[in-house]
Ligand SMILES: Nc1ncnc2c1ncn2[C@@H]1O[C@H](COP(=O)(O)OP(=O)(O)OP(=O)(O)O)[C@@H](O)[C@H]1O
């Protein structure tokens with residue numbers, strides 16, 4: 153589904169991603185772990201189409217090169233990013249913005265706008281899935297939301313947009329135990345044989361709920377180790393030093 | 403004054419002479435005539451005109467107002483508003499285009515008629531608030547005005563529907579001086595919409611409006627400026643508020659080459675509320691200047707002022723808001739805010755919110771922000787599939803909404819929303 157080959161990304165002359173390779177197949181869950189500042193969020197932003205980076209390398213989604221597409225075109229192709237720090241947008245209502253998002257994607261695909269009643273039905277259904285308070289959906293996007301509410305709102309949006317490739321950037325941070333379970337549940341329910349999920353996290357805890365097929369360690373802009381879910385347990389126990397040190401010794 | 407400047411001034415004033423045929427023997431006119439002997443064109447050396455050059459107004463040649471032939475004004479109406487209509491074309495009152503059914507408790511008529519038929523009321527109020535002795539354009543208006551609206555709302559009358567005054571021009575380059583006088587008596591309530599539009603060509607509108615908001619009265623006023631991109635306007639609004647009255651003004655500027663609005667509000671009674679809201683959306687080389695003065699003279703009053711600008715291309719917006727709190731005006735609550743969003747690097751905003759406080763027990767705050775569209779927010783919206791154009795539109799609408807949501811008339815708000823959307827598509 154997603155194929156990344158020799159991806160480099162720099163900003164203002166500083167290289168952050170330094171030749172990254174990743175293959176994600178439909179139906180799979182990949183976890184990306186790694187120390188602070190290693191480039192995880194940068195990878196997520198680059199995949200979502202953020203224009204601030206100078207990008208080299210190849211990104212294909214279902215065989216289609218998406219590296220020159222605008223963020224909204226990537227969204228229409230099925231890419232979704234749950235932000236590590238969701239943006240507050242005063243004055244733009246959650247509901248109106250989602251309606252525009254759904255219909256702009258439909259327009260991109262040559263479909264007519266969704267009927268108002270169908271949209272409301274979808275909204276209700278997905279709100280229930282992540283147990284998001286109705287009041288929150290009517291408020292301005294993330295404005296004044298608590299940390300956990302913002303994360304839940306990200307998963308709610310993901311549910312509304314049904315992406316093929318979902319990238320969750322530290323969606324678990326700031327969530328209480330119940331919220332973590334609800335959010336993980338939501339993600340699991342949305343999982344299918346023809347979509348894939350990348351979860352960026354620091355903690356094994358989330359991976360107890362969302363069980364990954366593969367775990368990767370991102371360090372200094374590259375994936376330095378890949379394994380199965382056992383790798384996450386090992387990292388939890390030993391930290392990153394044992395992986396990084398030999399690398400530095402080279 | 404130099405001979406050259408004097409000649410220029412006389413040449414400018416000559417544009418208006420022919421039109422002021424109407425007999426006006428008011429004291430104000432005499433005062434203004436006298437003042438004009440010494441008043442000069444404002445220059446950027448005057449603090450009050452620091453950011454706005456009037457050369458575009460004073461150097462132009464104006465055509466003599468031709469007779470007009472306008473029959474369809476539907477596109478200038480607010481759909482679903484059902485208002486009293488008072489229509490002027492090139493400064494002339496159009497009886498045919500207007501719809502002024504007489505209703506109990508209200509008098510609406512052209513000011514030229516009021517001058518003859520409501521002599522006492524007229525004389526007591528006309529020119530008592532306008533700044534014709536100190537301001538050049540106000541003096542010009544006071545001497546050379548031809549027509550405008552006279553409005554008198556009797557005590558305790560609640561006007562059943564809004565009064566919509568439509569000022570149209572249809573000439574190569576028309577210059578006219580609309581003059582309005584609104585007297586709103588005790589506990590009366592009225593909503594007034596004043597729109598300025600261009601059918602064709604250019605114009606210079608030099609408008610002066612005096613508004614008396616008496617005890618317990620409520621006045622909701624809207625000014626909609628949407629003239630052609632080569633039109634100029636100077637607009638003075640002088641208001642006096644008596645105890646427990648509420649005066650709200652919404653000024654929305656969507657077009658015009660040069661627009662200067664001067665609000666002068668004297669709050670002369672306790673328990674008053676004053677709300678001044680403004681929104682300007684500028685593009686091209688437009689220059690929009692909003693000057694406001696709220697003078698709190700008595701205690702226990704509240705004023706709220708929010709002006710918002712969305713500035714595109716190489717346009718300019720100026721905001722200068724002065725709030726005076728006099729020594730007697732204890733327990734005043736005054737809030738003043740100016741926010742500008744610059745859509746390009748070439749757009750500029752000059753913002754000067756000012757508070758002058760002489761009382762000690764007051765709550766006052768003011769602020770000003772100028773910034774760009776939040777690009778992080780745009781990226782966020784786009785990652786959800788929202789097109790870049792729609793994302794920008796949403797951000798602009800959200801910014802402008804702080805003013806739009808104050809507009810209580812749904813039909814009017816809808817018109818403005820669609821005009822704003824049109825503008826950015
Ligand atoms: N716009 C930028 N300009 C300069 N440096 C940047 C910019 N964006 C990111 N960086 C740097 O790139 C590095 C990677 O940042 P990134 O946010 O991708 O890390 P991360 O792996 O997500 O970290 P964390 O676990 O703390 O979330 C950091 O050193 C960061 O300071």
Ligand SMILES: [Mg+2]
Pocket residue numbers: 192193194236321
């Ligand atoms: Mg990060």
